[in-house]
Amino acid sequence: MNAKDIREAIAATQHAIWAHWMRYLFSVSTKDDFGNVIIPADKVRRWESQVERSYAQLSIGEQESDRHQADKVIAAIDALAWEAIGVKTWVDENGVIRLR
Numbered sequence: 043m044n045a046k047d048i049r050e051a052i053a054a055t056q057h058a059i060w061a062h063w064m065r066y067l068f069s070v071s072t073k074d075d076f077g078n079v080i081i082p083a084d085k086v087r088r089w090e091s092q093v094e095r096s097y098a099q100l101s102i103g104e105q106e107s108d109r110h111q112a113d114k115v116i117a118a119i120d121a122l123a124w125e126a127i128g129v130k131t132w133v134d135e136n137g138v139i140r141l142r
Contacts, residue, residue, distance in 0.1 A: 055118040059111050
């Protein structure tokens with residue numbers, strides 16, 4: 043295993059996190075006849091507020107949501123460590139490392 047393999051594994055995890063977020067965003071939004079996606083105003087207000095705050099300023103619930111996403115990256119790194127010593131693994135949809 044080399045740095046490129048580690049980078050690719052983390053990039054794949056980040057893509058999965060982004061894709062999950064986009065599926066959620068589209069599920070709470072409306073698409074008009076031209077294909078534009080309209081985000082509800084209450085969501086826009088909430089997310090704009092979150093963008094302007096540091097992690098430490100987020101509510102406990104918001105921090106927990108970010109921790110859940112961080113756990114996915116940690117699981118990917120843990121899986122790489124297991125594989126580095128010859129143990130085959132996979133990370134399930136909940137970010138839990140499973141041994142093969």
